[in-house]
Amino acid sequence: xxxxxxxxxxxxxxxxxxxxxxxxxxxxxxxxxxxxxxxxxxxxxxxxxxxxxxxxxxxxxxxxxxxxxxxxxxxxxxxxxxxxxxxxxxxxxxxxxxxxxxxxxxxxxxxxxxxxxxxxxxxxxxxxxxxxxxxxxxxxxxxxxxxxxxxxxxxxxxxxxxxxxxxxxxxxxxxxxxxxxxxxxxxxxxxxxxxxxxxxxxxxxxxxxxxxxxxxxxxxxxxxxxxxxxxxxxxxxxxxxxxxxxxxxxxxxxxxxxxxxxxxxxxxxxxxxxxxxxxxxxxxxxxxxxxxxxxxxxxxxxxxxxxxxxxxxxxxxxxxxxxxxxxxxxxxxxxxxxxxxxxxxxxxxxxxxxxxxxxxxxxxxxxxxxxxxxxxxxxxxxxxxxxxxxxxxxxxxxxxxxxxxxxxxxxxxxxxxxxxx
Numbered sequence: 001x002x003x004x005x006x007x008x009x010x011x012x013x014x015x016x017x018x019x020x021x022x023x024x025x026x027x028x029x030x031x032x033x034x035x036x037x038x039x040x041x042x043x044x045x046x047x048x049x050x051x052x053x054x055x056x057x058x059x060x061x062x063x064x065x066x067x068x069x070x071x072x073x074x075x076x077x078x079x080x081x082x083x084x085x086x087x088x089x090x091x092x093x094x095x096x097x098x099x100x101x102x103x104x105x106x107x108x109x110x111x112x113x114x115x116x117x118x119x120x121x122x123x124x125x126x127x128x129x130x131x132x133x134x135x136x137x138x139x140x141x142x143x144x145x146x147x148x149x150x151x152x153x154x155x156x157x158x159x160x161x162x163x164x165x166x167x168x169x170x171x172x173x174x175x176x177x178x179x180x181x182x183x184x185x186x187x188x189x190x191x192x193x194x195x196x197x198x199x200x201x202x203x204x205x206x207x208x209x210x211x212x213x214x215x216x217x218x219x220x221x222x223x224x225x226x227x228x229x230x231x232x233x234x235x236x237x238x239x240x241x242x243x244x245x246x247x248x249x250x251x252x253x254x255x256x257x258x259x260x261x262x263x264x265x266x267x268x269x270x271x272x273x274x275x276x277x278x279x280x281x282x283x284x285x286x287x288x289x290x291x292x293x294x295x296x297x298x299x300x301x302x303x304x305x306x307x308x309x310x311x312x313x314x315x316x317x318x319x320x321x322x323x324x325x326x327x328x329x330x331x332x333x334x335x336x337x338x339x340x341x342x343x344x345x346x347x348x349x350x351x352x353x354x355x356x357x358x359x360x361x362x363x364x365x366x367x368x369x370x371x372x373x374x375x376x377x378x379x380x381x382x383x384x385x386x387x388x389x390x391x392x393x394x395x396x397x398x399x400x401x402x403x404x405x406x407x408x409x410x411x412x413x414x415x416x417x418x419x420x421x
Contacts, residue, residue, distance in 0.1 A: 025072050025094040027102065031063040031079060034105040039063025042081025044104075047088075049074055072096040077104070084108050127211070131234055131261060139243045141165055144234045145263065154303050155224040156232065156260070157189045165239030166206065166256055167194050173202065181220055191218040193239045193256030206256035209248055217252055233263040277301040277392070279417030281313070286410045293329050294318035295411070301339075311337045311352060317360065331360040331371065335398075337380060348383045356400065376400040376409070384417070392417045 027046060032039055039062050046055040046067040054075060055067040069075055077089040087106045094100060124132055135142040141163045148159045161168040171190045178185035196204045205219030215221060238244045238257040248257050278300050285293040297315030304310060313335040319328025337354020341347045358374040382396030393416055400409040 025096055026066060026068040026099045027075075027077065027092065027094070028066045028099060029064070029102040029104055031059055031065065031081070031104045031106065033084075034107045037105075040081050040084065040106070042079055042084070045078040045080075047076045047078055069094050079104065079106055081106065125233075125264060127264075128234060128261060131236060134236065134245060139245070140236050140238045142234070142236045145232065148235075153229050156227045156229050156235075157191065157224055159229065159232070159235055160191060160223070160237070160258065163235075163237040165194055166237050166258070167192050167196070178219075186225065187218070187222045188224065191223065191256070191258070193254070195239050196255060204255040205252065206258055207248070207250065207252050209257070209259040211262055212247065212259070214250065217255070218258075223258070227260055231263050232260055234261040235259065236261075276303075277417045279392075279394070279415050281315070281394075281396075281413045281415030283315075283396075283411055283413030283415075286412055295333065295413070297333070299335075299415070299417070301417070309339045309341075309350070309352075311335075311339050311354065317358070329360050329362050331358060333358045335378070337378070339380065348385070349381070350383070351379075351381045353377070353379050356398075376407075378402070382413075 030039060031042065031044065039059075041059045041061060041063070044057050044059060044065045044067065045053050046069060048054045054069055057065040057067055059065055059081070067077075072095055074091050074093055076091055079087045084106045085108075089104075092100060131142070134140065143159060143162065148162070151158070151162075153159050157168050160166055168189050168191050171185065171187050173185045174188055176185055177183070178187070190202065191206050192200075192204050193206060203219075205217035207217050208215050208221055208223060210227070215226070236259045238248065238253070240256065241249055241253045244253055244257060248259060278298070280296075280298055282294070282296045284291040284295060295315040295317055297313060299311065299313035302310045313333075315333040315335075317329060317331045317333060319330045333356060335354060335356040337352045339350045339352025341350045343349055354377075356376050356378055358376075359371055360374060361371045378398050378400045379402050380396060380398045382394055385393040385395075394414070396413040396415075398411040398413070400411065401407040
């Protein structure tokens, strides 16, 4: 309901003039500012006793008006002008054949300081209008590229795990037969509604839509395999059929629904994704005499452009004597390398190349020699163990000086890494 406009009485002076030329009754005059006496523009209405318009005139720059009443009687004048109070006169008795001439003065509104209003907006692609309309209604969960891009997700499941209505967990069947398809299960993660009991997680699969079209469910489709996070503009998710739009409601929707909207013009060129694995490791140098130079340390893997990983590591060397070895080496080792995953990002197996520097001190027959510094190019390969979720056991082999047969060394490692996003 609108609020009634403020009103003020018109300050006026009038004169009745008889006119034989006027068979009807009229009001004429000029509207001015009460303070400056300058004419003002606006709209003047002649109101009958019921408050209805009997006549109406628009003020021009000189503020003059002329209103003719349809019949003799009692009337009032109402004035509306920008920057001035809405003003209504007292009752005017208009007799037949007479014209009332008057000067009308109105007062300006008092300036009022209003709170600052800041309006922020951004253009929305036409194809995402329905997405934003559903978001405004508050059903489901919604996230746009502008919101998830600062989180540097490496794959779609990195985004989905932030949806409260969905459960993203490691697939215990990863690498085994898929109960939905009868083929090898390549899904690293299971995705299902949080409303589904844990016992049903492996048999209840969320539905997947891309740009509004149904493409399958998470029991038969690996979202990280068919969807690239770099080509996603927005994602909406629903935990069940209760709050689900009709166009996404079909058999299986009780297990959850994921709707991905593709990016119209994805960015070109590689970008740092900051997908980070941190971990600890232990290992040893392997020679014809057995295990030598035990190692313990830390390593990290930073994903670049989704498939290339920067791989640094630092190890302490622990002297080991095996077989007939008569000397131990201690010190530290620093490694820097780049590695890739030939079977695709997120796969277990990786290969790489890099360089390692060692600072060694050799003890022989209980006496220590001066420290020695070594540097070696290397090739490496390794794999994460399957079905381990965020904590990933791994094994790795490093071949130092692979192109000089006489200087070739093999280092073997095992450890645990923690996936961080």
